[in-house]
Amino acid sequence: MIHVIGAGLAGSEAAWQLASRGHRVRLTEMRPRWTTPAHTTDQAAEMVCSNSFKSDDPNSATGILKAELQRMDSLVLRCAEATRVPAGNSLAVDREAFSRSVTKNLKEHPNIQWEEAQISVPDLSQPTILATGPLTPDPLADWLASITGSGRLHFYDAIAPIVERDCIDMDIAWMAARYDKGGADFINCPLDKDEYERFLDALLASERVPLSHADTPYFEACLPIEVMADRGRETLRHGPMKPVGLDDPRTGRWPHAVVQLRQDTLAGEHFNLVGFQTRLKWGAQREVFRLIPGLAQAEFARYGSIHRNTYVQAPLVLDSTLAVKSIPNLWLAGQISGVEGYLESAAGGLAAAFSANRALCGLPPMAFPRLTMLGSLLHYLANASSKDFAPTNAMLGLLPPLPEDRLNIRELKRTGGTRAVKSAKGAAHRTRSLAALTEHLRLAEPSR
Numbered sequence: 001m002i003h004v005i006g007a008g009l010a011g012s013e014a015a016w017q018l019a020s021r022g023h024r025v026r027l028t029e030m031r032p033r034w035t036t037p038a039h040t041t042d043q044a045a046e047m048v049c050s051n052s053f054k055s056d057d058p059n060s061a062t063g064i065l066k067a068e069l070q071r072m073d074s075l076v077l078r079c080a081e082a083t084r085v086p087a088g089n090s091l092a093v094d095r096e097a098f099s100r101s102v103t104k105n106l107k108e109h110p111n112i113q114w115e116e117a118q119i120s121v122p123d124l125s126q127p128t129i130l131a132t133g134p135l136t137p138d139p140l141a142d143w144l145a146s147i148t149g150s151g152r153l154h155f156y157d158a159i160a161p162i163v164e165r166d167c168i169d170m171d172i173a174w175m176a177a178r179y180d181k182g183g184a185d186f187i188n189c190p191l192d193k194d195e196y197e198r199f200l201d202a203l204l205a206s207e208r209v210p211l212s213h214a215d216t217p218y219f220e221a222c223l224p225i226e227v228m229a230d231r232g233r234e235t236l237r238h239g240p241m242k243p244v245g246l247d248d249p250r251t252g253r254w255p256h257a258v259v260q261l262r263q264d265t266l267a268g269e270h271f272n273l274v275g276f277q278t279r280l281k282w283g284a285q286r287e288v289f290r291l292i293p294g295l296a297q298a299e300f301a302r303y304g305s306i307h308r309n310t311y312v313q314a315p316l317v318l319d320s321t322l323a324v325k326s327i328p329n330l331w332l333a334g335q336i337s338g339v340e341g342y343l344e345s346a347a348g349g350l351a352a353a354f355s356a357n358r359a360l361c362g363l364p365p366m367a368f369p370r371l372t373m374l375g376s377l378l379h380y381l382a383n384a385s386s387k388d389f390a391p392t393n394a395m396l397g398l399l400p401p402l403p404e405d406r407l408n409i410r411e412l413k414r415t416g417g418t419r420a421v422k423s424a425k426g427a428a429h430r431t432r433s434l435a436a437l438t439e440h441l442r443l444a445e446p447s448r
């Protein structure tokens, strides 16, 4: 029997992978009796903010990671594909249908024993995967800090608001994807220069929820929009409000700025404001976001909010199989281990399950190869600088460089520009990653 604590993105994947290898799994989830400041349901793998597993571009970092997870029969990815909603070139899902589907698979698996409890001190006489996420309650987080001896690290992460589709003025907004890539799946709200400046003034003047720990940093890749706006009046136009590739059908031109909304439910009645994570007070969100053309009558199905995330100092605590160095039979998975993102957390759950499976079978540890996206992510956790360690998403830059002679960069740049170079590099990484994974699985799991 192995104990998986937390049925989030990572714990759900870990429990599934172990159960499907014939192990008996005790899966402990504290919700709904206890909850976190961001979760609202009693379902497994709840997506607390956006409903997106990011880009589907096969040659992007997330595209490569998805291909790897698919090859290893990821439950999270399979349920995501089954509950997909239109989102251009990205994999977005109906969050409720997705979580229901993961929950059903786990609860119906004969090897999984689902238990509702809040664990404060795990029983380490049993092999254990700890996957309690960025909002792990204090008793357990303090226990982890004390047994690893490396303290706790934190960053702030915010949630974006969701609005009701019926309230969006489609005489102003229009459906399209940037550069018409994928279907016309996003609602786009255009702003001219005056509208943008008015919106920015209101945003900068609005009241924010005070932070309980002023010295805790934000996660740089997912800053609240008001913090981006603090950095300069043009910052949003180069970030979540960038207008490039979006022709307004009323003018035939790119507007000065655009707010994009992505479908959040299969029925299409809710849309979330892409990249608009925020810690404005709720009243301020209503006032400021209603200044966006097309959203004057917006009704909010969910407001944005901010939360303090916990993670370990991975380079001191973990090896590249996600095993806790100082404690036998304990693995960490998901965001608490120092990865960031739904997809990366699920991938961490899968990797921890692979490691635990080998230990349970009496086999020596075997890390995923660095040439794979998953292996490079785990290599980063174990080998980054511990002094200023910060969580990471999957990125092509984590992979070892490609041999120079494989790509004729100068010729590619001449014929297709930097975009062609990026795509060719991504394709070469993908080919190399999948070949390395095939070889790894042949050695690690010959019978599957």
Ligand SMILES: Cc1cc2nc3c(=O)[nH]c(=O)nc-3n(C[C@H](O)[C@H](O)[C@H](O)COP(=O)(O)OP(=O)(O)OC[C@H]3O[C@@H](n4cnc5c(N)ncnc54)[C@H](O)[C@@H]3O)c2cc1C
Pocket: 005, 006, 007, 008, 009, 010, 011, 028, 029, 030, 031, 035, 036, 038, 039, 045, 046, 047, 048, 049, 050, 051, 052, 117, 118, 119, 120, 131, 132, 133, 134, 135, 136, 137, 140, 157, 158, 159, 305, 306, 307, 309, 333, 334, 335, 336, 340, 341, 342, 343, 345, 346
């Ligand atoms: C506010 C916020 C916004 C985010 N927005 C995004 C986003 O838009 N896109 C994105 O890709 N990622 C986002 N993330 C980051 C991250 O991808 C998610 O938090 C992801 O869900 C992490 O997966 P996980 O499995 O590690 O943790 P979780 O999915 O949070 O799962 C942990 C589970 O453990 C349970 N649990 C916790 N403690 C205990 C205990 N002591 N005993 C029993 N059960 C316990 C919890 O109830 C939960 O179900 C966000 C995170 C936060 C906090």
